[in-house]
Amino acid sequence: MHGWRAFCCQFAVAVMVGTPVSPLAPAAFPVMPAVGGLRLATAAAGIRYQGRDDVMLAELSPGSTVAGTFTRSLCTAAPVDWCKDALAASGGRGRAIIVNSGNANAFTGAAGYRVAEHTAGSVAGALGAQPYEVMVASTGVIAEDLPVERIDAALPSLVAGLSAPDPQAWEAAAAAIGTTDTFPKAASAPVDGTGAHVAGIAKGSGMIAPDMATMLAFVFTDLAVDPLTAQECLASSVEKSFNRVTVDSDTSTSDTVILAATGSSGRSAGLHTAYFREALDAVTLDLAHQIVRDGEGATKFVAVTVTGAADDAAADAIARAVADSPLVKTALAASDANWGRIVAAVGKAGQRADRDRLSIWIGDEQCAEGGIPHPGYSEETAIEHLLGDEIELRVDVGVGDGEATIWTCDLTHGYIDINAGYRT
């Protein structure tokens, strides 16, 4: 249809067969555990992409709980609205998650909501559940009607294909939900002392051309977790992971993270909630970092840590200002120890900082101290750190005890290539 879309499709397909993969990608897809009470299936519904699976169904055993966190965008996509309504109606009980790639069902008005509702109804019918027990997520082009009949048509083979998630099934599920992702994303962690696991998949690599794209993550556990605890643990975990990464400061209309707890391990979070949190936090942080590692055009994985701020919220705002600064990001792309740009970003964050107490580190090398260049600063040592692909920047703003870390990537020609390709 358009050169761009053709490119996009081709790329997404290429991705799924393994090339061109981000230079920051993990060496291999991780070995993923079985999670009792969960069955996965994927299918090729041909919604937009050809020659690849584009629908993923996760079935949860009866009695499972679900929790969700969603984009803060005020222009939410229809599936986000559906999930919020469904969670309210079910009180946090769920039986399935259905996800399609290729079409985001966003900016589709009231008709878009009916499509999400219809999809939930079809899945519920096939699995003997209630529509409001089905979470729906969509990612891909916007402002085009989602051809819901193609999901309906794929549903019988999806249901027939449901199986306990072996490593291959996890990878197929992670691949099916991807758009221009260059590698499928998954992570897991055991919940200490319970024999249960937390395991999840995610997609996202910035807001992806030619359309709005999206960060989606689906995290599962075979622990029993009551709905309130699940929602609280998820919200807290997302705050420390997905909400602390930024590729290009742009927010999707469709961002969705769903936690599903099947309880099939026979163990309940209860007394183990602290261990559950630990495992959940490890999984969400790992997935969030993988999204940054697949950032459009990224060649550096960057941690920006701010200490000494008025409070943690101030530290967060300053770290974000540094992480989102195009000037900082282009300097990182060039391995340029241009820490003056960090000073500027701190200054524009609008948070209390004392210019004359400001200290800055690139890796372990201190560039500035007390508002002037550090006397022992070696630009060579700083550049040596910047030539690697795992970068640490630290700023102490000298006014309090607030701390925060934001993860981001550099800004390169690759980002422009991906996002400014000519469609016509």
Add this chain to the structure above:
Amino acid sequence: MHGWRAFCCQFAVAVMVGTPVSPLAPAAFPVMPAVGGLRLATAAAGIRYQGRDDVMLAELSPGSTVAGTFTRSLCTAAPVDWCKDALAASGGRGRAIIVNSGNANAFTGAAGYRVAEHTAGSVAGALGAQPYEVMVASTGVIAEDLPVERIDAALPSLVAGLSAPDPQAWEAAAAAIGTTDTFPKAASAPVDGTGAHVAGIAKGSGMIAPDMATMLAFVFTDLAVDPLTAQECLASSVEKSFNRVTVDSDTSTSDTVILAATGSSGRSAGLHTAYFREALDAVTLDLAHQIVRDGEGATKFVAVTVTGAADDAAADAIARAVADSPLVKTALAASDANWGRIVAAVGKAGQRADRDRLSIWIGDEQCAEGGIPHPGYSEETAIEHLLGDEIELRVDVGVGDGEATIWTCDLTHGYIDINAGYRT
């Protein structure tokens, strides 16, 4: 010293002889009026650049008033601190403005302030004024000591060269304060019914590599304007001009706008204040637009207008979110009518908007209406508009009467080239 700096110097010099000039630059330097009571001079002090003037002195006749607005950065450069102190001490009276390019005197601690103070003292001594009657501005590399002795050495020839500003003197002054600007910037307007003029020069093209750069503007009038009126008119004018443009969302530590009123026309603002405001607003807006037209890598001049917001501040925030979105800016670079990215930017602005009342125009072509694609939308017509180099985007968010326009440019490979060149 570094490849980057060598490049930067070469570029800056090349700029001043006219190449490579931004494709959005005006056809020629404007014809500028004489402004009574003002004398200008430039000199080559060799602060960093070689083979070009890098110091500009503006002398104001006795009794002149000055007003200033400065960066909101919390990490201000020393000259900004000096100007604020001097304005407070003088009550808004001034006799001179001294500006150097090549070194920003920023992140230089207490020593940096003493340098700014010393510079003001030297100029004051040469002109028979008080130090606090001298405004100082610096732009260029940061975190390096400004070699103030070079300004001192250039001062006698500066003072000897002071002359009423003919067109050549205006252009020389605009060029001397530039760094990586690709063309010198000036604008003027008559004050209706007075015979007086407002005339100004500016520099800036984003925060310029390899250092923090800066937006500086110096605006003069031969009307008499009392200090309070001058400050109030300037603040209001800056709010509608320089504070409504964005190249890359980055804020300099040194941004400075000075208004100087000599009164030598024998006419006072007084009853003519409305006309004075009109002329001042025209000059600041023209200069602000010229800065966007010299945006790093810019190939499109873009006006983003938001209507129907809860109030003007909300409209401003939404327009900024669109104008600063890397995804919108890269789409514009590609003449890609990807208005889904505008929806996403509106959604992330955090201001009240009704997704189901959202309407979007590219030029005169309506893309979306009431939260869904407009039935008569022609992508071809939208692209035709985007292929030009003057772009208008409009969003109506459907909740109130708030309006705002923000001016910006596109995000291209040129921006990455300029900001991510390897220094080593």
